[in-house]
Amino acid sequence: MDSTGTLFLPPGSSTIAGDVDAVFNLILYVGIFFFVLVVGLAAFFVIKYRRKEAPGLTSGVDHNLKLEILWTVIPSIIVVIFFVVGFRTFLKMNIIPKDAMEIKVTAQRWMWAFDYPEGANSINELVVPVNTPIKVLLSSTDVIHSFFVPDFRIKMDVLPNRYTTTWFEAIRVGEYDLQCAEYCGKGHSEMLAKVKVVEPDEFEAWLEEAAAFDESIPLKEHGEKFFVSKACNTCHTNDGSGSVGPTFKGMFGHEVILSDGSKLKVNENYIRESILDPRAKLVMGYQPVMPTYQGRIKDREIDALVAYIKSLSE
């Protein structure tokens, strides 16, 4: 089922979006109807039966059985309808199709990492084929995050020490926002990623490219790409301005003061160590919040980042 978007949400772009919107709209409009009815009648009675100068005796009528049965039975039926419609959609959202492709999603402050079946991985960009059920296996390395794709109408908590799952099937090629919907600290509002839905053959090509490293391009240029694709730019700048972490501009070859008061000249090994074990030698004045890239980055990619950071000091 498709949906065209509402006042509150972008157009639905997954197979379950239409069902979710139907439940939402049903409850919303029934709610609005009864709100207007109840508040309208209350206002009408307040005015019509307001106390006038010479009040008469209080009415002897104390109940009306027919009316009471009516206003008990009708809401009960409505609530049961909500339950049935809601539960059917809930099942659809929770029963993962057997043939779904599984993608491992790892959340950490403050980025999203994706691992694909054939060894490819990406950061802050989830690439999926259109019209294919995708199972996402979620876990966090630190605190609770939440995997939220408004266009797909899915949201699932991402917890440390436990796996959670959800699934979706995108029905339209395009780019969609992926947001973290659970406050997870300073960088929460910047914990954004994109879901890129592409044609299946384009996806296969992307998988191959993601696993390869084009040696014909200078390292520095690769590094500039990784600065964004590995999400370094979430916390570091390349223009000297301040952020969560130290800027990369002018860093290489210069002395920094570490949190224990010692001094260190930034060289290749320090950058490498900081990528793999960010908390080993912290620059003074910064919090130990950077996630480790151990297992998420290849040596060649570190080479490229080192070359890029070096180039920012030239």
Ligand code: CUA
């Ligand atoms: Cu991760 Cu908010």
